[in-house]
Amino acid sequence: MTQDNATDPDDRTDQSTIVGSGDGTDDSTGRDTADPTSDSHLSRSITREGTTTRDGAAETVLESRNLDVYYNDVQALQDISLEIPKNRVTALIGPSGCGKSTFLRSINRMNDLIDAARIEGELRFRGKNVYDDDVDPVALRRKIGMVFQHPNPFPKSIYDNVAYGLRIQDETENLDEKVETALKRAALFEEVEDQLDESALDLSGGQQQRLCIARAIAVDPEVILMDEPASALDPIATSKIEDLIEELAEEYTVVIVTHNMQQAARISDKTAVFLTGGELVEYDDTEKIFENPDSQRVEDYITGKFG
Numbered sequence: 378m379t380q381d382n383a384t385d386p387d388d389r390t391d392q393s394t395i396v397g398s399g400d401g402t403d404d405s406t407g408r409d410t411a412d413p414t415s416d417s418h419l420s421r422s423i424t425r426e427g428t429t430t431r432d433g434a435a436e437t438v439l440e441s442r443n444l445d446v447y448y449n450d451v452q453a454l455q456d457i458s459l460e461i462p463k464n465r466v467t468a469l470i471g472p473s474g475c476g477k478s479t480f481l482r483s484i485n486r487m488n489d490l491i492d493a494a495r496i497e498g499e500l501r502f503r504g505k506n507v508y509d510d511d512v513d514p515v516a517l518r519r520k521i522g523m524v525f526q527h528p529n530p531f532p533k534s535i536y537d538n539v540a541y542g543l544r545i546q547d548e549t550e551n552l553d554e555k556v557e558t559a560l561k562r563a564a565l566f567e568e569v570e571d572q573l574d575e576s577a578l579d580l581s582g583g584q585q586q587r588l589c590i591a592r593a594i595a596v597d598p599e600v601i602l603m604d605e606p607a608s609a610l611d612p613i614a615t616s617k618i619e620d621l622i623e624e625l626a627e628e629y630t631v632v633i634v635t636h637n638m639q640q641a642a643r644i645s646d647k648t649a650v651f652l653t654g655g656e657l658v659e660y661d662d663t664e665k666i667f668e669n670p671d672s673q674r675v676e677d678y679i680t681g682k683f684g
């Protein structure tokens with residue numbers, strides 16, 4: 378479990394796209410990155426506007442294809458292929474050490490920060506392999522924000538925490554409004570509106586976690602990755618975070634690692650079950666996984682026979 382801070386604004390640049398050039402132009406193929414099913418090798422900016430929704434089905438936003446991850450010579454993930462739908466909550470569950478956090482960190486290239494980590498295969502965000510040479514990981518992490526197990530607000534005021542990323546990006550127009558919107562979306566505004574200038578460190582753990590979510594939201598991501606975001610919180614704070622996650626899925630695509638199977642069953646639409654050895658054993662609608670999984674190993678895990 379990494380404690381790195383994907384939202385650390387000091388790690389950011391002013392680019393608004395995930396590609397190095399940031400100029401929003403097509404490469405020589407002239408094809409459009411917006412097509413999530415496209416196989417093309419592209420260098421166009423990836424924007425929210427360029428999407429289409431298939432009839433009835435949620436659009437795929439993230440897709441791993443034959444993804445292998447190694448730490449030095451040890452393989453942590455084996456041949457992971459799955460599609461993550463837009464505006465849904467996708468839960469990653471499985472016993473300790475099965476690679477859930479590794480997969481989550483692969484999505485926004487947080488594993489780049491681990492020297493021993495090596496990736497093979499593809500991880501596509503809106504059809505574009507995020508491991509292509511022209512992808513800027515800092516810009517990628519702005520589009521794919523991350524919230525960690527332990528709340529990690531900066532030692533600054535509540536306001537400055539939320540505004541930090543926007544200031545780094547020079548997006549200070551209507552800053553008060555943007556901060557307020559992010560705090561509202563994170564279901565925190567009403568609790569802190571009279572203390573915006575006070576230290577974020579004085580908030581409760583649950584409030585700090587919602588502040589970290591507000592900080593991630595403020596820079597307008599499309600995807601929010603959450604690595605056990607409620608595991609350090611008490612039951613009431615956990616319940617608020619769970620309610621919030623369901624609300625967030627109206628605006629964002631949420632991918633959450635959780636050890637808590639009840640939590641996965643309560644809040645997620647899709648569930649991926651990883652088992653020992655870094656194998657994705659089953660991935661399906663959450664209801665199906667919990668009520669009638671295809672795999673006996675998954676059933677054994679869900680019913681507590683191991684793990």
Ligand SMILES: Nc1ncnc2c1ncn2[C@@H]1O[C@H](COP(=O)(O)OP(=O)(O)OP(=O)(O)O)[C@@H](O)[C@H]1O
Binds near residue numbers: 471477479480493
């Ligand atoms: N930085 C690292 N260096 C070396 N090995 C690592 C590193 N991070 C994880 N691993 C190994 O990779 C495997 C997968 O770890 P990962 O943390 O992704 O699993 P997990 O399912 O998220 O576990 P947990 O539920 O305990 O957080 C484990 O064997 C772990 O020891």
